[in-house]
Amino acid sequence: MKELVNVSASPHDRSGRTTASLMLDVVIALIPASLFGVFQFGLKALLVLVTSVVSAVLAEYLWNHFMKKPKAPYECSAVVTGLLLGLNFPASIPLWIPVVGSAFAIIVVKQMYGGLGRNFMNPALGARCFLVICFAGRMTDFAVEKGNAVINGFAGVDGLSRATPLGIIKDLSATTSVGSAVSVSDMFFGFTGGVIGETSALAILIGGLYLVIRKVISLRIPLAYIISCGLFMLVFSGRGFDAEYLIAQLVGGGLMLGAWFMATDYVTSPITPWGQIIYGILLGVLTGLIRLCSSGAEGVSFTIIFCNLLVPLIEKMTMPKAFGLEKKSKKKKEA
Amino acid sequence: MRKDTFRGGVHPYEGKKLTEDREAITYLPKGDLVFPMSQHIGAPAKPIVAPGDRVLMGQTIAEAGGFVSSPIACSVSGHVKEIKPVLTVSGSMVQAIVVENDGLYEAVEGLGEERDPASLSRQEIRDIIRDSGIVGMGGAGFPTFIKLSPKNDAAIDTIIVNGSECEPYLTSDYRVMLQEGERIIGGLKIILSLFDNARGVIAIEDNKPRAIEHMKELAKGEDRITVRKVKTKYPEGAERQLISVVTGRKINSSMLPADAGCIVDNVDTVVAVYMAVARRTPLIRRLVTVSGDAITEPRNFIVKTGTNYNELIEAAGGFNSNPVKMISGGTMMGLALFDTNIPVTKTSSALLAFKEDPLDKVPTQPCIRCGRCVAACPQHLVPQMLMDAAEKFDNEAFEAVNGMECVECGCCAYVCPSGRPLTQAIKQTRRSILDERKKKAAAAAAAK
Numbered sequence: 001m002k003e004l005v006n007v008s009a010s011p012h013d014r015s016g017r018t019t020a021s022l023m024l025d026v027v028i029a030l031i032p033a034s035l036f037g038v039f040q041f042g043l044k045a046l047l048v049l050v051t052s053v054v055s056a057v058l059a060e061y062l063w064n065h066f067m068k069k070p071k072a073p074y075e076c077s078a079v080v081t082g083l084l085l086g087l088n089f090p091a092s093i094p095l096w097i098p099v100v101g102s103a104f105a106i107i108v109v110k111q112m113y114g115g116l117g118r119n120f121m122n123p124a125l126g127a128r129c130f131l132v133i134c135f136a137g138r139m140t141d142f143a144v145e146k147g148n149a150v151i152n153g154f155a156g157v158d159g160l161s162r163a164t165p166l167g168i169i170k171d172l173s174a175t176t177s178v179g180s181a182v183s184v185s186d187m188f189f190g191f192t193g194g195v196i197g198e199t200s201a202l203a204i205l206i207g208g209l210y211l212v213i214r215k216v217i218s219l220r221i222p223l224a225y226i227i228s229c230g231l232f233m234l235v236f237s238g239r240g241f242d243a244e245y246l247i248a249q250l251v252g253g254g255l256m257l258g259a260w261f262m263a264t265d266y267v268t269s270p271i272t273p274w275g276q277i278i279y280g281i282l283l284g285v286l287t288g289l290i291r292l293c294s295s296g297a298e299g300v301s302f303t304i305i306f307c308n309l310l311v312p313l314i315e316k317m318t319m320p321k322a323f324g325l326e327k328k329s330k331k332k333k334e335a
Numbered sequence: 336m337r338k339d340t341f342r343g344g345v346h347p348y349e350g351k352k353l354t355e356d357r358e359a360i361t362y363l364p365k366g367d368l369v370f371p372m373s374q375h376i377g378a379p380a381k382p383i384v385a386p387g388d389r390v391l392m393g394q395t396i397a398e399a400g401g402f403v404s405s406p407i408a409c410s411v412s413g414h415v416k417e418i419k420p421v422l423t424v425s426g427s428m429v430q431a432i433v434v435e436n437d438g439l440y441e442a443v444e445g446l447g448e449e450r451d452p453a454s455l456s457r458q459e460i461r462d463i464i465r466d467s468g469i470v471g472m473g474g475a476g477f478p479t480f481i482k483l484s485p486k487n488d489a490a491i492d493t494i495i496v497n498g499s500e501c502e503p504y505l506t507s508d509y510r511v512m513l514q515e516g517e518r519i520i521g522g523l524k525i526i527l528s529l530f531d532n533a534r535g536v537i538a539i540e541d542n543k544p545r546a547i548e549h550m551k552e553l554a555k556g557e558d559r560i561t562v563r564k565v566k567t568k569y570p571e572g573a574e575r576q577l578i579s580v581v582t583g584r585k586i587n588s589s590m591l592p593a594d595a596g597c598i599v600d601n602v603d604t605v606v607a608v609y610m611a612v613a614r615r616t617p618l619i620r621r622l623v624t625v626s627g628d629a630i631t632e633p634r635n636f637i638v639k640t641g642t643n644y645n646e647l648i649e650a651a652g653g654f655n656s657n658p659v660k661m662i663s664g665g666t667m668m669g670l671a672l673f674d675t676n677i678p679v680t681k682t683s684s685a686l687l688a689f690k691e692d693p694l695d696k697v698p699t700q701p702c703i704r705c706g707r708c709v710a711a712c713p714q715h716l717v718p719q720m721l722m723d724a725a726e727k728f729d730n731e732a733f734e735a736v737n738g739m740e741c742v743e744c745g746c747c748a749y750v751c752p753s754g755r756p757l758t759q760a761i762k763q764t765r766r767s768i769l770d771e772r773k774k775k776a777a778a779a780a781a782a783k
């Protein structure tokens with residue numbers, strides 16, 4: 001044989017799925033939510049998103065450059081981080097905050113812990129929480145300009161309201177019906193105030209569905225999260241089976257974006273199948289707890305970050321039983 | 336509902352269309368025949384001929400080198416040219432007998448004559464299988480007579496004939512079923528005659544409907560033999576997975592199929608059993624798939640063991656362009672070749688040549704913890720953790736996460752989007768632990 005041939009150990013075939021293609025799919029799945037945000041909050045929102053993405057990518061480039069990292073093929077994960085973070089800002093945010101946030105996400109939360117695959121905390125959420133702590137007012141300033149027909153259409157609240165529907169619901173007395181204060185259908189479609197990417201449950205669900213169809217994520221984490229949160233609310237909210245209230249809780253705030261896009265972040269969620277279910281349930285219960293017991297109406301970001309820390313433990317507890325060793329491990333436990 | 340498959344596994348590109356509908360044709364060797372002494376699991380065989388000796392087709396030229404070993408028969412007639420180390424599939428040099436083919440195919444006395452299996456005792460049948468050099472032809476190469484001699488014959492209740500052929504590109508088992516189905520039934524009947532309590536199950540993946548139909552037709556009237564359709568998925572034909580699909584019983588690395596009352600044999604092996612017992616022919620031929628997009632006319636060949644791979648490539652029209660990758664065996668578990676000047680052995684199932692290497696398309700990156708390897712592992716392991724342990728040379732941690740249960744199927748590395756060499760790393764660590772165990776056992780034996 002005169003020509004050189006590749007010699008490598010088996011297997012000699014690959015599924016063709018690459019990290020870059022998976023990340024690209026996440027970006028595609030975020031397009032509906034992003035578009036809706038821009039449609040709703042105007043070009044200002046687009047500017048925020050673009051700023052976040054560009055600064056995340058730039059931050060990663062600069063880090064790699066100055067740390068003299070060997071050149072690696074690009075895998076788009078910084079785009080995902082930047083976009084997710086951008087979707088978590090209100091459109092009114094001054095543009096320097098996304099820049100700070102993206103840099104923090106990439107450099108502090110991701111690269112300082114070893115880069116791709118090694119961070120234990122979701123970079124976008126880590127940065128969001130950091131920003132909420134530093135600039136609480138700015139991060140929750142949902143003021144919308146007067147004259148925005150889309151927002152002003154939403155029931156009972158005038159265009160300058162700074163409250164999100166979840167906040168309104170939280171302040172309701174247990175006897176007032178949810179429907180009298182907010183429109184649940186508006187919440188589902190997204191005609192409410194909030195951060196750029198969270199308002200439309202529908203747009204997020206379309207993206208989530210895309211991820212499931214493309215086999216980027218499995219249903220385990222999002223379903224376990226949403227169902228357990230719903231059940232928790234059902235039992236402990238004190239409202240009993242109040243469909244409007246339950247749906248408002250599930251489609252409101254960051255729950256949908258969190259369940260489909262944040263909690264499913266590969267790096268910071270368990271890789272064991274049962275671990276994913278337990279992780280989802282834990283998220284649901286804790287989110288419910290925070291929403292009911294704390295002063296704020298939100299809770300998704302902090303819950304996910306907190307559960308990120310538990311992932312190694314969850315994985316240890318949910319190691320799958322090896323084929324043919326199922327009985328043996330049972331015996332060990334009994335002994 | 337009856338389960339037709341297992342949890343985990345992958346669906347690699349099948350590539351069987353290239354060869355499945357073309358009849359396997361007999362290829363007669365032109366050059367010298369080379370018989371490596373190691374073409375099975377166990378001790379190498381020992382040559383019993385010397386350079387210059389005249390040998391006949393079917394003559395035993397090397398005897399078993401121990402209990403777990405297998406003799407080797409010559410596939411042509413001619414003269415022994417030399418005995419020297421040659422390159423084999425594994426890339427290592429192995430002692431081999433080189434026979435100059437005189438093209439006469441003069442056979443030893445009685446070769447090919449019919450013999451009634453019913454006239455033989457069980458011990459005689461087992462001896463014939465041993466002396467005919469029959470080993471697992473699906474790739475493992477474990478001596479078949481040992482498999483067929485479990486501790487307790489009565490405890491064996493299922494003989495599984497593995498016709499699932501889940502490896503991509505391979506169609507040799509499929510062609511055997513279509514072209515020599517009668518011999519499979521005949522061989523299976525001989526094996527069943529050794530085990531009173533056993534039934535025979537021919538397991539075939541559902542992407543081979545013609546083979547299923549054909550074997551069902553042939554099995555009609557055989558009340559101890561059934562044909563079982565299993566789902567097309569890799570590695571459906573892996574021994575442990577197949578046993579669990581057919582019987583619902585699960586075995587682990589410290590058990591033998593016999594512990595689950597099963598014996599699993601590949602279809603080609605069963606044909607070899609038939610040929611040895613009913614036709615007085617030792618293992619001197621096998622089916623080889625020559626395929627891949629760099630081969631001009633991919634097809635199956637019925638070849639004499641010892642034939643040079645280069646001759647088969649030529650017989651298949653040669654390369655249509657420069658191959659970038661060549662594999663002996665399937666794409667999932669086969670061995671990459673850097674040289675095709677090697678002989679066909681008892682376990683050579685295929686020779687594949689490709690214009691492109693799929694590995695080039697998936698760059699190696701850090702693990703993103705996507706969990707794909709966990710979902711794909713048919714052994715329900717966490718390959719990601721196994722690889723971490725392997726990279727740290729932490730054998731203890733490796734064993735703690737059940738690394739020894741890995742069957743080296745390749746599913747994890749196949750699905751990894753970060754192109755991590757999971758299977759390779761796990762395999763290496765597994766082998767080194769096995770070696771260590773062997774050494775320890777040997778040392779303990781020596782101390783006694």
Ligand code: SF4
Pocket residue numbers: 711712713714715716718721740741742743744745746747748757758761
């Ligand atoms: S760990 Fe072993 S058994 Fe599991 S998928 Fe990888 S190679 Fe196959």
Ligand code: SF4
Pocket residue numbers: 271701702703704705706707708709718719747750751752753754755757
């Ligand atoms: S498939 Fe690869 S990237 Fe995904 S968890 Fe396994 S090792 Fe990591």
